[in-house]
Amino acid sequence: MLIGYARVSSSGQSVEIQRDALLAAGCEKLFDEKESGTSTENRKALADALEFVRAGDTFLVTRIDRLARSVADLEAIVSKIKAKGAYLKAVEQPIDTSTPAGTAFLQMLAVFAQFETAIRKERQMEGIARAKADGRYKGRKATVDVAIVRQMRTDGVRPVDIAAKLGIARASVYRALGEAE
Structure with missing residues (x-):
């Protein structure tokens, strides 16, 4: 089965071009989202797609920069795909992890x-x-x-209590007090 994944970074962008390319390539199931690619955190559609993929499937993207922006994240994603007995392929790049040449190109x-x-x-x-x-x-x-922080401290309030009363971090209290010096 071909499982497609499309991603754009901001709400002002559209995933339609990627969706169209993935559907034209034969994707039977598509996942898409609007999230930054600099991290895999908060990327629910990616997590869902990786969960969905099964042995023998091909995980399809238009380009690898839609999948990850760091070598570490890409390696982690590819490892998850490989651990499930599936492959990664890119529509617009010669990437296909079912071949040694495709894997080398992916790494580059x-x-x-x-x-x-x-x-x-x-x-x-x-x-x-x-x-x-x-x-x-x-x-x-x-x-x-x-x-206010300085006045509270002058009034004898401990930094930890200032932080709790103002709903701020203790480090912020110390930073504010340090500005007085």
């Missing part, structure tokens, strides 16, 4: 997918640094009122 692409993620993160950090330097980026809004 996994390295490039991880590299691409690292480069994207690096560019994002550069953009944030530039925005900070230009005064356009201030970070997220403060969630802790430093003045």
Whole structure:
């Protein structure tokens, strides 16, 4: 049986192109979702698809970057598929884990997918640094009122009690108190 999996990263994107490609390739069962590919956490459709796959099945994706963005995640997913006696295949790439060449190509692409993620993160950090330097980026809004934390401490309230009363982490209390120094 061909089991298809389609994923896009954000709600503004559509899985339709991937769904169409997977259906055209002969998928009999399809799973899709809108979740980031940088982690396998919170990817219910992926978990369901991996649970559904059986011995002799082929787990089909359009491209491996739809499946995982890190070598570790990809290896874990491929291991689950292989442990069930199934194979991974990509419609738009020469990946087919039923062949040694397809497996080798999969491993090479996994390295490039991880590299691409690292480069994207690096560019994002550069953009944030530039925005900070230009005064356009201030970070997220403060969630802790430093003045209240300091006043409570001055009134003799222990940091652990301040955290409990304000519903914040103890580390946040210490950070707010440290700003006074």
